[in-house]
Amino acid sequence: MNALSIAFRVLRVDRRTRTSAFLTAVGVAVATSLVLLLLGLPYAVDAREERVAWQNKAEQTLVDQRQDAPALIKISTDRFGDQEIGRLDVALTGKGRLDLPPGVTRLPGPGESLVSPALAELIDKQPASSLGERFGKVVGYIGSAGLRHDDQLFA
Structure with a gap:
């Protein structure tokens, strides 16, 4: 048995493991979204300010x-x-x-x-x-x- 099939078997059987895996995936998704937002935000603000600098x-x-x-x-x-x-x-x-x-x-x-x-x-x-x-x-x-x-x- 490989590691992936063992992981799927454990996820099917144990409810606590499923919940833990789901919450971990949500946490990783939120953290990744925040990092991407923080990386892109300065460029978006700079572009807007350049566009309306005349005001x-x-x-x-x-x-x-x-x-x-x-x-x-x-x-x-x-x-x-x-x-x-x-x-x-x-x-x-x-x-x-x-x-x-x-x-x-x-x-x-x-x-x-x-x-x-x-x-x-x-x-x-x-x-x-x-x-x-x-x-x-x-x-x-x-x-x-x-x-x-x-x-x-x-x-």
Whole structure:
């Protein structure tokens, strides 16, 4: 008899051994899952933060205070009820070229705005005087590549 057939015979006969083997297998599966999660998590967080770095006040990758800056940019927070809305106001100076952030295909003109799909849905549900007028004419959407998550409210 080989070792595998002895193991199967013991597992068939003894209930305590079956329970012990099952719990050991569950423990190994949980531990393996946690190790894989811990190994992959830093890369996932870094990728997300790179994608939305243009929204962060700390990094301010688009903000340039030089005299020859291609744009003047103001990052702020707006509120509607108990919801926080991220806001990025851009004024082109005409000096040089401004690289577009991920999820944005073109910059809006004066009085226009690009909003996240979740914010567009919220604007559509509310009277224009309570929310829509804050952002001017909505001419497009910020793609998911430029948002932290699908429900982010950003203009």
